[in-house]
Amino acid sequence: MIRFEHVTKRYADGTTAVDDLSFEVAEGELVTLVGPSGCGKTTTMKMVNRLIEPTEGGIFLDGDDISTIDPVQLRRRIGYVIQQVGLFPHKTVLENTATVPHLLGWKRGKGRERAAELLDLVGLDPSVYGDRYPEQLSGGQRQRVGVARALAADPPVLLMDEPFGAVDPVVREHLQNEFLKLQAQVRKTVLFVTHDIEEAVRLGDRIAVYGQGRIEQFDSPATVLGAPATPYVADFVGADRGLKRLSVTPIEESDLDQPPVVHLDDPLATATERLRSEGARWAVVLDGRDNLHGWIPADATADATVKGTVREHARRMEAWLPLGAPLKQAFATMLQHDAGWIAVIDKESEGRFLGVLTPARLHEALRRSIDADAQDVPRAEVAVETVATA
Numbered sequence: 146m147i148r149f150e151h152v153t154k155r156y157a158d159g160t161t162a163v164d165d166l167s168f169e170v171a172e173g174e175l176v177t178l179v180g181p182s183g184c185g186k187t188t189t190m191k192m193v194n195r196l197i198e199p200t201e202g203g204i205f206l207d208g209d210d211i212s213t214i215d216p217v218q219l220r221r222r223i224g225y226v227i228q229q230v231g232l233f234p235h236k237t238v239l240e241n242t243a244t245v246p247h248l249l250g251w252k253r254g255k256g257r258e259r260a261a262e263l264l265d266l267v268g269l270d271p272s273v274y275g276d277r278y279p280e281q282l283s284g285g286q287r288q289r290v291g292v293a294r295a296l297a298a299d300p301p302v303l304l305m306d307e308p309f310g311a312v313d314p315v316v317r318e319h320l321q322n323e324f325l326k327l328q329a330q331v332r333k334t335v336l337f338v339t340h341d342i343e344e345a346v347r348l349g350d351r352i353a354v355y356g357q358g359r360i361e362q363f364d365s366p367a368t369v370l371g372a373p374a375t376p377y378v379a380d381f382v383g384a385d386r387g388l389k390r391l392s393v394t395p396i397e398e399s400d401l402d403q404p405p406v407v408h409l410d411d412p413l414a415t416a417t418e419r420l421r422s423e424g425a426r427w428a429v430v431l432d433g434r435d436n437l438h439g440w441i442p443a444d445a446t447a448d449a450t451v452k453g454t455v456r457e458h459a460r461r462m463e464a465w466l467p468l469g470a471p472l473k474q475a476f477a478t479m480l481q482h483d484a485g486w487i488a489v490i491d492k493e494s495e496g497r498f499l500g501v502l503t504p505a506r507l508h509e510a511l512r513r514s515i516d517a518d519a520q521d522v523p524r525a526e527v528a529v530e531t532v533a534t535a
């Protein structure tokens with residue numbers, strides 16, 4: 146549907162924004178372009194609707210060389226959501242949405258009817274929002290209008306340049322989900338630019354990971370996450386992703402280690418014996434109801450002649466969390482208390498001790514979460530057969 150063949154763009158000042166790019170987007174496919182600022186994403190997009198002309202190479206739309214198509218004709222086939230939304234501030238929401246039909250010379254009534262339909266489609270009631278001006282909308286609502294406007298002339302191709310970039314993460318996720326539903330209905334061929342790997346993964350049938358002006362990897366989300374093609378991709382995908390996974394992955398019971406456990410009223414000698422037999426350097430101390438009290442180090446019990454109970458030698462444990470807390474909080478708690486492990490309790494049963502989370506187990510849990518996520522990335526199976534990377 147869209148094919149890039151050895152496309153290079155050098156700007157007048159010598160900047161090579163895009164360097165020998167070859168790839169193909171199939172009909173009805175959504176390809177996300179992801180990469181750091183300045184890597185050439187917007188330049189790639191703008192060459193598709195001829196806002197920028199390539200220095201070398203060719204771009205084909207449905208097999209037609211776009212350099213032979215009149216730009217105005219070409220743009221009728223391509224909806225464009227520009228970076229920073231770009232609504233006309235002095236036009237109402239309805240007028241903004243009807244921009245392209247208007248440019249195409251549709252009758253005013255028909256254009257407005259279509260605009261109202263589209264506003265509905267993106268979840269904005271035209272009778273409520275149609276007559277407002279962009280400044281009277283929230284950021285997320287403005288972005289929806291941008292999407293509605295791009296869809297107005299029902300073009301087969303959509304170019305979307307960070308369409309949800311200007312809103313907070315919660316709204317963004319909401320817009321992404323809505324857009325996925327919308328795309329399932331309209332099945333456009335979409336090039337979608339983002340610098341957020343999460344967004345690229347969530348939306349893309351395939352992802353093009355950009356380095357400086359070049360595609361480093363062009364694959365399904367699962368493959369990009371699970372088998373990064375280059376150290377650069379691994380780095381780009383990994384660092385950010387790991388941090389994000391930390392905040393959405395809960396501590397599970399299977400993540401916990403079971404250290405030796407003693408009770409407050411146990412004789413110290415019992416604790417000594419237990420620690421020695423398990424070769425442990427500390428034990429968790431529980432009260433009579435098996436709730437967390439604290440811990441006891443092996444050296445406090447080392448002298449077997451010491452009389453008394455665990456109670457006199459136990460230390461309070463401040464580093465604890467309920468089961469289900471995010472790994473990120475576990476990590477923060479370890480840092481805050483300078484602790485080598487944290488206790489995990491069951492909130493439901495008023496604090497029953499469940500086990501401890503160590504840095505090694507935290508790392509394993511994170512690893513597992515990233516792998517699992519890569520497995521069931523939605524629509525990852527929708528891999529398209531061939532990739533034209535010459």
Ligand SMILES: Nc1ncnc2c1ncn2[C@@H]1O[C@H](COP(=O)(O)OP(=O)(O)OP(=O)(O)O)[C@@H](O)[C@H]1O
Pocket residue numbers: 156157158160161162181182183184185186187188189228340
């Ligand atoms: N008109 C221009 N003249 C010279 N250099 C340009 C021009 N437009 C863009 N560039 C340069 O080309 C490179 C790619 O720019 P582009 O806008 O494609 O990046 P991008 O990937 O969209 O970045 P961002 O994520 O910040 O939007 C950058 O180094 C940019 O400075």
Ligand SMILES: [Mg+2]
Pocket residue numbers: 186187188228306
């Ligand atoms: Mg850009």
